[in-house]
Amino acid sequence: MSKIDITAAKYSGDRPTWKFFMSELKPKGKWLTPFNIISIPIMILGLILIVIRFWKGLGSITNLTQEVPWGLWIGFDVVTGVAFAGGAYVITFMVYILNMHKYHSIVRVVVLNGFLAYLFYAGALVLDLGRPWHVINPIIGNSFGTNSVLFLVAWHFLLYMIAQLIEFSPAVAEWLGARRALKILSGMTLVAVIFGITLSTLHQSGLGALYLMAKGKIHPLWYSEFIPILFFVSSIFAGLSMVIFEGSLSYKVFFQQISEKNQKSHHGIIHGLAKICALTMFAYFSLQVLIFIHGQNWSLLNTGMGRWFLLEMIGFVVVPMVLYFYSYRRNNIFLIKLASILTMLGIILNRLNVTIIGFNWDAAVRYVPSWMEIVVTLAVIFTEIWVFRWVVNRMPVLRELPFVVKKEKLITG
Amino acid sequence: MKIDRRLFFKVLGATGASVALGTSLKAAPRKQEEKEVEFYGVLYDSTRCVGCQTCEFSCAEAHGLPEPSGAPEAGVIRKINEKNRTVVNVYKTSRGDVFVKTQCMHCSQPACVAACLTQAMQKTKEGSVIWRGEKCMGCRYCMVSCPFDVPKFEYHSANPVIQKCTMCYDRLKEGKIPACVENCPNQALMFGTRRELIKEGHKRIVENPDQYVDYIYGEQEAGGTAFLYLSPVPFHELGFNTHIQKTSYPELSKGFLYSVPSIFVLLPPILLGIYDATKNKNKEEENE
Ligand code: SF4
Ligand code: SF4
Numbered sequence: 074m075s076k077i078d079i080t081a082a083k084y085s086g087d088r089p090t091w092k093f094f095m096s097e098l099k100p101k102g103k104w105l106t107p108f109n110i111i112s113i114p115i116m117i118l119g120l121i122l123i124v125i126r127f128w129k130g131l132g133s134i135t136n137l138t139q140e141v142p143w144g145l146w147i148g149f150d151v152v153t154g155v156a157f158a159g160g161a162y163v164i165t166f167m168v169y170i171l172n173m174h175k176y177h178s179i180v181r182v183v184v185l186n187g188f189l190a191y192l193f194y195a196g197a198l199v200l201d202l203g204r205p206w207h208v209i210n211p212i213i214g215n216s217f218g219t220n221s222v223l224f225l226v227a228w229h230f231l232l233y234m235i236a237q238l239i240e241f242s243p244a245v246a247e248w249l250g251a252r253r254a255l256k257i258l259s260g261m262t263l264v265a266v267i268f269g270i271t272l273s274t275l276h277q278s279g280l281g282a283l284y285l286m287a288k289g290k291i292h293p294l295w296y297s298e299f300i301p302i303l304f305f306v307s308s309i310f311a312g313l314s315m316v317i318f319e320g321s322l323s324y325k326v327f328f329q330q331i332s333e334k335n336q337k338s339h340h341g342i343i344h345g346l347a348k349i350c351a352l353t354m355f356a357y358f359s360l361q362v363l364i365f366i367h368g369q370n371w372s373l374l375n376t377g378m379g380r381w382f383l384l385e386m387i388g389f390v391v392v393p394m395v396l397y398f399y400s401y402r403r404n405n406i407f408l409i410k411l412a413s414i415l416t417m418l419g420i421i422l423n424r425l426n427v428t429i430i431g432f433n434w435d436a437a438v439r440y441v442p443s444w445m446e447i448v449v450t451l452a453v454i455f456t457e458i459w460v461f462r463w464v465v466n467r468m469p470v471l472r473e474l475p476f477v478v479k480k481e482k483l484i485t486g
Numbered sequence: 487m488k489i490d491r492r493l494f495f496k497v498l499g500a501t502g503a504s505v506a507l508g509t510s511l512k513a514a515p516r517k518q519e520e521k522e523v524e525f526y527g528v529l530y531d532s533t534r535c536v537g538c539q540t541c542e543f544s545c546a547e548a549h550g551l552p553e554p555s556g557a558p559e560a561g562v563i564r565k566i567n568e569k570n571r572t573v574v575n576v577y578k579t580s581r582g583d584v585f586v587k588t589q590c591m592h593c594s595q596p597a598c599v600a601a602c603l604t605q606a607m608q609k610t611k612e613g614s615v616i617w618r619g620e621k622c623m624g625c626r627y628c629m630v631s632c633p634f635d636v637p638k639f640e641y642h643s644a645n646p647v648i649q650k651c652t653m654c655y656d657r658l659k660e661g662k663i664p665a666c667v668e669n670c671p672n673q674a675l676m677f678g679t680r681r682e683l684i685k686e687g688h689k690r691i692v693e694n695p696d697q698y699v700d701y702i703y704g705e706q707e708a709g710g711t712a713f714l715y716l717s718p719v720p721f722h723e724l725g726f727n728t729h730i731q732k733t734s735y736p737e738l739s740k741g742f743l744y745s746v747p748s749i750f751v752l753l754p755p756i757l758l759g760i761y762d763a764t765k766n767k768n769k770e771e772e773n774e
Contacts, residue, residue, distance in 0.1 A: 207622060223601065275746055
């Protein structure tokens with residue numbers, strides 16, 4: 074917050090800054106919505122569990138074992154969460170690099186979502202660290218484990234969050250009415266975008282590369298030297314499906330904030346994204362087939378894990394892919410949304426299969442997450458939604474301020 | 487149309503910073519073999535082991551760990567854990583009961599060390615792989631990566647440590663040999679440089695071909711390990727993981743790590759080029 078404080082103090086001149094912030098901190102609208110009634114107790118419970126976890130050790134609330142040292146918090150929160158956050162780099166690529174202006178109206182909300190996802194889901198990593206007081210070691214000092222993939226991923230998370238913050242910062246500047254800052258920050262957008270896309274390419278694949286050394290520990294149907302490429306390609310449609318799904322929700326919840334022009338373009342955007350999803354899923358599926366043939370794992374298909382693999386590939390890759398193609402041709406928004414949900418389930422399944430279900434799959438003691446791990450995960454997700462709602466209700470994320478349009482001409486022109 | 491010069495330099499600057507990070511990465515995976523060091527190791531001869539557990543007890547004593555519980559029993563596999571750095575098990579084999587001691591293999595190119603992002607795991611020049619608490623952040627990536635599932639984590643502590651055999655690094659520095667080797671009453675364990683031990687192992691196999699299978703486990707496994715095993719029966723009968731690859735595990739992620747600097751150098755200018763091309767195209771369309 075301190076950074077924003079300074080900008081505000083500098084640029085908002087005539088209003089008393091603290092009063093502005095105090096009023097902005099208060100929630101807007103009704104308190105007793107169903108969402109609040111469900112989320113508040115879970116967030117409080119999650120907080121209590123986190124206190125217990127730091128007090129008594131990871132084993133007190135997680136079911137992690139010596140054979141499966143990374144559980145739900147890494148496999149779902151970090152690995153899956155970051156895949157879903159991939160929408161931000163894909164959309165910024167389309168809008169700023171390919172100059173597809175059609176998608177411009179959703180850039181901000183997608184970037185905000187991406188940033189918060191990294192902040193909270195990658196932040197969940199800290200909960201999982203056994204010795205978090207040393208978390209600073211790989212960032213400063215003489216403890217660079219430079220040939221570690223995790224070192225690379227950690228650094229890229231950090232840098233990418235900075236890039237996303239810069240991409241989003243014009244919205245903050247507008248909220249604070251800081252015109253000069255707005256101009257400077259907007260000028261940095263393209264650089265941040267280029268840097269951000271490069272970082273995303275590397276850490277989306279890097280998350281897969283983390284598991285390269287676990288050869289022999291991951292079920293052969295999910296392990297191949299191409300995990301990084303598979304993770305990268307799937308992050309494209311994972312991210313876009315999230316954009317479709319989340320966009321439809323925001324569209325309903327924040328309807329009154331969206332300008333009439335953008336309401337009209339909403340369907341066009343979803344329609345266009347469906348096509349990209351279908352095409353990248355086709356590429357992904359072809360890759361999976363090639364890798365499968367290359368791996369010569371035919372005999373494994375007739376095992377329990379093999380059927381599980383087929384379910385993932387057919388039920389949650391081929392089916393949503395066909396659905397995307399079909400609904401794109403038919404221009405059926407409802408089916409597109411259905412496809413996006415199936416795709417997201419497939420991504421969850423895939424990431425969990427690599428990180429948890431297929432990891433040391435033959436271990437004597439199976440890891441099943443405890444209810445407390447699930448509650449903490451939900452608490453993290455709810456907190457993220459709370460912050461998202463707070464920001465959307467205040468900053469020009471979905472709505473447009475009159476002078477934005479002019480400024481944007483200035484930047485791209 | 488030309489790319490705006492200021493913009494170009496900004497991108498260049500950002501790329502430069504990341505290349506600095508990238509090149510340090512590239513320089514990082516130094517080759518262990520290049521430094522002419524002789525790693526120490528331990529040769530374990532299972533035909534001499536009588537399962538007395540002296541190694542277990544002396545290990546616990548030397549490292550201040552609780553006294554080991556249980557004894558080798560056929561059909562029961564005791565595992566190393568966060569309280570035990572080494573255990574001895576017994577296996578019923580085609581040639582009777584055979585004892586096997588388990589501990590960290592001290593790989594020549596350890597996966598755990600390549601995994602560690604804080605350099606808490608370290609391959610010392612003596613050859614032992616040690617863990618340093620003042621650096622470790624408890625991410626447990628070493629456990630994910632170790633092909634032998636060796637590092638163990640204290641899940642029930644607020645200040646957890648990674649427990650693993652260190653080949654008694656502290657004792658090595660004092661000029662002593664590992665506690666288990668020193669105390670073994672039957673000379674089942676032998677300490678020396680890895681090269682000597684491999685020679686010794688082959689000598690024993692050649693002199694007593696009936697007593698041993700012609701294989702030293704650890705000579706090639708995972709690119710070579712400092713703990714080496716002799717056995718009277720094929721190793722799979724003794725519960726060894728015989729699917730361990732013969733090349734080093736860090737090799738598996740090297741390709742990815744090497745590609746990082748080139749992506750950092752190549753991708754930003756490509757993106758900038760595409761940006762420029764599409765920008766002009768859009769302008770032309772507007773003009774038409
Ligand atoms: S056996 Fe595992 S813990 Fe021991 S050196 Fe090899 S990789 Fe590291
Ligand atoms: S748990 Fe500690 S020793 Fe193991 S990889 Fe992480 S930082 Fe390194």
